[in-house]
Amino acid sequence: GTGTTTVMATLVDNDLTSNSRTTSPPPPLELDNDIERIVELLGVLLERNDTSLPKEQMGQLRQVLISSFFRQVKEVYEHMYQTVEVKGSPEIRAQATAKATVAAFSASEGQGHPRVVELEKTPEGFGFNVMGGREQKCPIYISRIIPGGYSDRQGNLRRGDQILSV
Numbered sequence: 001g002t003g004t005t006t007v008m009a010t011l012v013d014n015d016l017t018s019n020s021r022t023t024s025p026p027p028p029l030e031l032d033n034d035i036e037r038i039v040e041l042l043g044v045l046l047e048r049n050d051t052s053l054p055k056e057q058m059g060q061l062r063q064v065l066i067s068s069f070f071r072q073v074k075e076v077y078e079h080m081y082q083t084v085e086v087k088g089s090p091e092i093r094a095q096a097t098a099k100a101t102v103a104a105f106s107a108s109e110g111q112g113h114p115r116v117v118e119l120e121k122t123p124e125g126f127g128f129n130v131m132g133g134r135e136q137k138c139p140i141y142i143s144r145i146i147p148g149g150y151s152d153r154q155g156n157l158r159r160g161d162q163i164l165s166v
Contacts, residue, residue: 026093029078039065077101079116083165104164117156127151130163139163 042062046055064070077097086096119126127149132138140163151157 026081029081031074031078035065035074073101075116076104080104080165100165119151119154119157122150124150127153128157 039062042058042065045053046058046062080100081093081097084093084096084100086093127146128142128151129144129146130140131143132140142157142159142161142163145152145157145159
């Protein structure tokens with residue numbers, strides 16, 4: 001489309017002397033097996049002759065879990081889980097990740113789904129300018145792609161893209 005896209009940029013800094021992150025990220029989430037098992041169990045329950053089970057809702061839940069939209073949400077959640085910086089228990093991290101995931105999809109409403117863009121830090125920089133942020137009390141957007149710069153050559157970012165996570 002011609003609209004802007006919400007971006008979760010993973011900017012890779014290869015400068016090993018940089019120590020901007022004080023804690024290491026958690027191990028990656030592996031949700032596929034759990035989701036597959038839930039779908040399987042819902043299928044088993046749907047085949048039972050138990051009238052006390054809410055079969056219509058279970059069938060709808062099963063359809064959601066196997067949808068491409070749910071796969072996209074899962075991918076964004078897994079990415080957010082790795083990038084959100086939260087101190088505390090795994091439950092607090094999961095809650096913060098869920099909120100960040102919802103925010104990512106809310107921010108992208110009408111603009112397509114969030115996507116992960118990985119850029120390596122080069123001596124010339126990332127090749128784009130941003131505007132917004134906490135001080136301006138608004139989201140961070142790419143205000144300019146520098147012609148001939150790294151991001152321009154990569155071709156995966158556009159002026160107006162919103163950065164959700166770095």
